[in-house]
Amino acid sequence: MLTTMREILKTIGVRVQDTVYCQVGDNILDFPMSIGNFFRLETDDPSASDFEVLHILNGLVEDKKRAYEYVAVCSELQQVLARLNKMKKVEINNTDQLIAKKLSLRKSKQRLNEMKTALEEQYLAKSIEEIKKECEFGPAFLEYKDSFYCSSFNEIAAILPQVEAVNTPKLKEMPLFVRGIRDLSQSLKKSSQLGIVGGPCLFGAHEVIVDIHHRDGEVVQFDFSTGREYDEDYMLKDYDIESYLSCKYEDIVGLGLRNVKDGVTYQEYLSMQYLFEFAEVLGGKVVIPIPDMSYMKFFQGIMSPIADRVRELALNAFEKISYDITDMYLRVINDLQLQYPEVECQVLHSRNTDLCHLFYTNREEYIYKLSRMGRVTVYKGRTDAVIDYITMLALPFYVYGTHNVLQIDSVDEADSMRKCMKIHGPDVVFSSILFPEYISQDGVHTVYNAPHQFKEYINAGG
Secondary structure (H helix, E strand, O other): OOEEEEHHHHOOOOOOOOOOOOOOHHHHHOOOEOOOOOEEEEEOOOOOOOOOHHHHHHHHHHHHHHHHHHHHHHHHHHHHHHHHHHHHOOOOOOOOOHHHHHHOOOOOOHHHHHHHHHHHHHHHHHHHHHHHHOOOOOOOEEEEEEEEEOOOHHHHHHHOOOHHHHHOHHHHHOOEEEEOOOHHHHHHHHOOOEEEEOOOOOOOOOOEEEEEEEEOOEEEEOOOOOOOOEEOOEEEEEEEEHHHHHHHHHHEEEEEEEEEOOOOEEHHHHHHHHHHHHHHHHEEEEEEEEEEHHHHHHHHHOOOOOOHHHHHHHHHHHHHHHHHHHHHHHHHHHHHHHHOOOOEEEEOOOOHHHHHHHHHHHOOOHHHHHHHOOOOOOOHHHHHHHHHHHHOOOHHHHHHHEEEEEEEEEEEHHHHHHHHHHHHOOOOEEEEEEOOOOEEEOOOOOOOOHHHHHOOOOOOOO
């Protein structure tokens, strides 16, 4: 079901005018999105520096904290804390005199903390009123999956003015999910090297079909991308291919694959063009992963129960399909490299063996960290592929050694980035600009999930 920023705020129970979005255009507030309900409303947090107005608010609050009354309270609080810490180190600290002194200090600590909090609330309220004199403003904002701020292109440009020159009109019409933009701005001011990563999936729903042939002549069809079975009306059911193959493997005599992907979709093209546009204005180096090897790992994983002869033929068929689709993207990327000759770009795919070797070698220590975090997916056959998706987001670090990486990608990659950040910190500082999945011509599905007739293929690379 589609939703909008306005609907999300309404559901949460907050008015637009009470948020940082009060000056955002209706086109962004009402932009249709197919997105999970992983939003949380944050309020009274002036430290969220990826919003320019909150950054200004934070500055006003910090200025007020220089007042004598606040400094005096903080100083006295530090003295009390120091005395309490000193008393903890006393070996014999249970005498009546010491106990009474500790109780007195703890009461002082509580009183001073309450005074400090009250002053901070007072400073925040005054600062909000000061900003409201200049413009309509509310301090609340949306956070997505505890890691990304719901924002807009204009908000990014207010912090990172260079992006004003980016020719990405679609991004200016939609909500964006961001993190680390101010950190990125500060890094670029210090002339730090920047790596940029992103790009399309290999293919979407309804583009590669798996025909499973049974001994009795029955043929059951699954969509490769979603892993779900088609019913008699060519609609997707909930039965997944991994479970099906595990249960029916003894009766399966053949697996056929059909590639009906007619070209590169509009969203797939833009997901690559964005990388070059941002790289050109920010001076970044690009790595685009075309994850054909990851899809192959997934296919190999789910087919492990199948007879060797059947499995080998199916893998060969899929390899050809994945090469054909990868070549579509490579043609588009070659065209983009001609349009943006100043941008350095590397493309990871299975036939680029040198880059694959570099990728697999340089990520080893981080995969160890990932393994210590527990299971990466509940689907056993997909584990290796998911590990690829997570670590591919650090490709600029592996390839160029850049410690600042900007992800420009679909918001569907948010979970992968969250895991990628955890295992690569503090070696890599990540920033993200994530866009909602584009809605197809049917007005219901995303382009990725749309039926074949609504895919909006373009000729480029097709």
